[in-house]
Amino acid sequence: MNRTFDLVKTAYVISQMEPSDEPQVALAGRSNVGKSSLINCLAGRKALAKVSSTPGKTQSVNFFRIAPGGYTLVDLPGYGYARRSQTERAKWGTLIEHFLKGNPGLKAVAVLLDVRITPQQSDLEMVSWLRHQGIPILPVLTKCDKVNQREQAARQREWRDLLGGAATPICFSSVSKQGREALWTALDEKAGAELL
Numbered sequence: 001m002n003r004t005f006d007l008v009k010t011a012y013v014i015s016q017m018e019p020s021d022e023p024q025v026a027l028a029g030r031s032n033v034g035k036s037s038l039i040n041c042l043a044g045r046k047a048l049a050k051v052s053s054t055p056g057k058t059q060s061v062n063f064f065r066i067a068p069g070g071y072t073l074v075d076l077p078g079y080g081y082a083r084r085s086q087t088e089r090a091k092w093g094t095l096i097e098h099f100l101k102g103n104p105g106l107k108a109v110a111v112l113l114d115v116r117i118t119p120q121q122s123d124l125e126m127v128s129w130l131r132h133q134g135i136p137i138l139p140v141l142t143k144c145d146k147v148n149q150r151e152q153a154a155r156q157r158e159w160r161d162l163l164g165g166a167a168t169p170i171c172f173s174s175v176s177k178q179g180r181e182a183l184w185t186a187l188d189e190k191a192g193a194e195l196l
């Protein structure tokens, strides 16, 4: 199925975001984990979302409307980037939290984890915060082209256990496109997509 992605909004500050009833799924994860690359991979476009090897590339909340599907994918700035100034981290923390809290249409958050790195404190905090808010989590392992199947399976198990066995993470790579179809299926399902 061919999908179109339409960048409908970019918000740098809280005043640029309004709560929405429209179905949304957001992408969260530490800086550099591959959120923007995943959007580009799903869209089949190279530079729809800004990507960089320097952590902290995405500095705004970006809303992409998906058709067919009738929902919005939201690319968030990364969390847990230690080299940012405290003021900047606080500002983005507030922006992300405001977005995640203030949205009746938010159906789920895809939490991305680098397959090579064991879940970090900031990941665990994000997951427990989302659970506390009652927001469904869609776990995704990124950069799976970097490790072999055995390592993928080990990280999958580790993370599934951390989530209390609730969901098995999807192994994904925006380089090899591994997991692209599985991710579409999961996103559509979480968003309650209308594909007809």
Ligand code: GTP
Residues within 6 Å of the ligand: 029, 030, 031, 032, 033, 034, 035, 036, 037, 038, 050, 051, 052, 053, 054, 055, 056, 057, 058, 059, 076, 077, 078, 079, 142, 143, 144, 145, 146, 172, 173, 174, 175, 176
């Ligand atoms: P922030 O916007 O800073 O939060 O980062 P991000 O999570 O959006 O990461 P981004 O997509 O900008 O990717 C960060 C780096 O990882 C870039 O150098 C990408 O090329 C690389 N990268 C992303 N996904 C993959 C992947 O699946 N495989 C490999 N090998 N590299 C990847």
Ligand code: MG
Residues within 6 Å of the ligand: 035, 036, 037, 050, 051, 057, 058, 075, 076, 077, 078
């Ligand atoms: Mg980004």
